[in-house]
Amino acid sequence: MNKLALVTGASRGLGKDMALNLAKKGLDIIFTYNSKADEAEEVAQEIVKLGQKSAFLQLSVDHQDGFEEFFGNLQKVLNEKFEGRKIDFLINNAGIGLPTVLGETEEKTFDTLMNIHLKSPYFLTQKMLTYMNDGGGIVNIGTGLTRFSMVGYSVYAGLKAAITTITKYWALELGKRQIRVNTVAPGAIETDFGGGAVRDNEQINRHISESTALGRVGLPEDIGSVVAFLCTDDSKWINGQRIEVSGGVNL
Template identity: 60%
Template sequence: MAVNTKIALVTGGSRGLGKNMAIAIAKKGIDVIITYNSKKEEADLVVKEIESLGQKAAALQLNVAESKNFDTFFEGISSTLKNTFKTDKFDFLINNAGIGIHKPFVETTEEEFDQLTNIQFKGPFFLTQKALRIMNDGGGIVNISTGLARFSFPGYAAYGSMKGAMEILTKYQAKELGARKIRANIVAPGAIETDFSGGVVRDNEQMNQQIASVTALGRVGLPDDIGGVVAFLCSEEASWINAQRIEVSGGMML
């Protein structure tokens, strides 16, 4: 008897942590839909890599800052599910897409604040709300936070605050969606070497060394440190993990 393959939707899956998550999820035997904002070529390469692992994959364009377009986006998802995956629902939503703005509290503009709100909180809030219409019962939501919601580094007041809001939202999602057996958890990476926020952790040697010095395991994080944790939360082994904040930081700022 054929086993119904589960499907995960990963926002911002064309590069960085999202790409790593998407590939790690595929390695668990789960089909994957990724979204990209502008990097279609990169997204197509991720799709090919997932297909090379023996899983089905697709990529759709999405700007999570523009919630007015979410209905149209999910029309595209429904069409993709039908045509590529031969089904009408998916199982896991990973709210990964995001940007970072590194600005002191006193210099953060209202425009920057609104941009972060739309991408980091309002976007995932309403994207998840609309996704629930075509999510299977018994599936899961994985939100993404940051170590900066637990400890503070100057320059991340707005960003850290939005992620703090996502952490509270995750608990409410877990409680209110429990009747549908949909789990909600949030993964909080520490500082990771990617092109995020202009590659500040990856490319700034002084910052890299500073972070390593306050991390118990003595180094900065890499994308490979994160993707597998998100993939685990989409597995049967994690079926009793719910409403949890899981920090993946190597023991930063203990």
């Protein structure tokens, strides 16, 4: 029986590349989108073309109010499309880039970032545990910005640092179920993240390329394969780690 992965925020960007790479490794995929149902449909078709089963569900991580409905929908999909199986791997990926400097940060912005990057992954994972098999894993998506700093990202990076620390604690707590928990911390990648600045702003792109040992910014396909590797037996002894995938930025 194929293993089953659930990736949040896989309608585009890094999550999409994770879902496709997981499918290439022979996993079936359930993934979520927030607003872009058409893109989600395309990703689902690509997964099916790779020979794997796929389903997608709407999920907002702006708040936790919709989680009960989400888990109801998830159970329905598991029963109807996946023979009542459970999830083996959870990838907490959905997120946004919202720069804000200390002097100007509104409480609403702080709360949005906190819900998306900390509170929702925490409680989504908590609720997901009963839907998960023992012996699988969880991958949290962190950021290079917890190792080095960039103006405007204190709230974002602070929250990613929290989930990176939480990763270690979950690894400890879930070890008895043989569930491994790791953080993948991407460097700056060309996606829609933060208004697509890394991809579309020439100055930012050049600055990051010049600060990176391998001489360019990251692409989504630099990340998905690493997440997929963490969801195979090849990585069975990697646990509680932060793995930075940045081409060596700001070394």
